[in-house]
Amino acid sequence: xxxxxxxxxxxLIALACxxxxxxxxxxxPNGITLxxxxxxxxxxxxxxxxxxxxxxxxxxxxxxVEAALRGQTNPWPDGAILGKLVWKEARHPQWPAALIxxxxxxxxxxxxxxxxxxxxxxxxxARWLGMDxxxxxxxxxxxxxxxxxxxxxxxxxxxxxxxxxxxx
Amino acid sequence: xxxxxxxxxxxLIALACxxxxxxxxxxxPNGITLxxxxxxxxxxxxxxxxxxxxxxxxxxxxxxVEAALRGQTNPWPDGAILGKLVWKEARHPQWPAALIxxxxxxxxxxxxxxxxxxxxxxxxxARWLGMDxxxxxxxxxxxxxxxxxxxxxxxxxxxxxxxxxxxx
Numbered sequence: 228x229x230x231x232x233x234x235x236x237x238x239l240i241a242l243a244c245x246x247x248x249x250x251x252x253x254x255x256p257n258g259i260t261l262x263x264x265x266x267x268x269x270x271x272x273x274x275x276x277x278x279x280x281x282x283x284x285x286x287x288x289x290x291x292v293e294a295a296l297r298g299q300t301n302p303w304p305d306g307a308i309l310g311k312l313v314w315k316e317a318r319h320p321q322w323p324a325a326l327i328x329x330x331x332x333x334x335x336x337x338x339x340x341x342x343x344x345x346x347x348x349x350x351x352x353a354r355w356l357g358m359d360x361x362x363x364x365x366x367x368x369x370x371x372x373x374x375x376x377x378x379x380x381x382x383x384x385x386x387x388x389x390x391x392x393x394x395x
Numbered sequence: 396x397x398x399x400x401x402x403x404x405x406x407l408i409a410l411a412c413x414x415x416x417x418x419x420x421x422x423x424p425n426g427i428t429l430x431x432x433x434x435x436x437x438x439x440x441x442x443x444x445x446x447x448x449x450x451x452x453x454x455x456x457x458x459x460v461e462a463a464l465r466g467q468t469n470p471w472p473d474g475a476i477l478g479k480l481v482w483k484e485a486r487h488p489q490w491p492a493a494l495i496x497x498x499x500x501x502x503x504x505x506x507x508x509x510x511x512x513x514x515x516x517x518x519x520x521a522r523w524l525g526m527d528x529x530x531x532x533x534x535x536x537x538x539x540x541x542x543x544x545x546x547x548x549x550x551x552x553x554x555x556x557x558x559x560x561x562x563x
Contacts, residue, residue: 273496359562
């Protein structure tokens with residue numbers, strides 16, 4: 228079969244498929260790829276950090292939210308992913324006492340897989356910086372920094388976030 | 396037909412249907428009922444208010460999020476609902492510089508229907524207080540207070556919240 232008879236349909240398929248921005252984001256140095264569709268995940272909690280002046284929203288994939296609803300968060304089950312969206316603070320122009328999300332600082336994730344990520348307390352850590360989603364960390368050892376920072380909450384399965392209280 | 400032949404199936408149906416907490420929440424004094432499933436809506440933004448020490452997460456129903464993604468937020472289209480979840484601040488026990496959601500203060504909503512809510516700038520306002528979701532306001536006039544407070548953002552369709560920046 229002439230090569231162009233193979234290439235032309237492949238090209239047409241490639242042109243017909245929308246390129247998702249996430250598919251071209253480089254993986255973190257430990258090989259973790261950006262979880263797709265995290266922008267649409269459900270709410271777990273939020274926070275404001277006075278030390279580095281950032282607003283944070285913590286979302287969870289379906290497995291994480293279902294686990295939280297069942298109270299099964301110590302340990303979180305395999306498959307659960309927590310996503311933290313972090314913005315530098317800005318001040319609301321019409322309500323100066325309100326701090327609101329300004330420039331995106333980074334998005335970061337904790338992916339629960341006890342076996343796969345046994346070397347990093349059962350969590351796969353990854354972070355991407357800014358709107359161009361630059362992977363954080365020079366090499367795979369960056370995750371040691373994550374584990375060290377999360378060690379104060381070892382008794383909470385290394386997770387700072389608690390499921391926020393809502394009538395359900 | 397004997398009455399019990401009618402009542403018994405009705406009773407069985409009643410027992411078979413789970414009672415959703417939201418179905419027994421009293422409506423706001425202007426007749427607005429609590430939007431069901433708002434806990435699962437997608438993220439619009441968040442804020443921290445220094446003046447009253449509250450953390451807020453703003454979620455949107457599908458119409459609101461789709462409108463925001465299209466940049467169609469001035470005006471927002473009919474059917475869009477913005478939900479604001481408001482917690483009193485608490486301090487993270489293992490990270491004292493982090494403020495996190497403590498006790499639930501209230502949940503409040505802006506429901507866009509230009510015709511139905513023409514008297515209140517095209518938005519239906521409603522708020523429920525605390526975990527027992529007590530409707531806010533002595534009578535339907537409470538919504539005047541909402542409109543007055545939102546008037547500084549009249550040029551933004553009376554909405555304080557802006558869609559938070561994320562790679563999409």
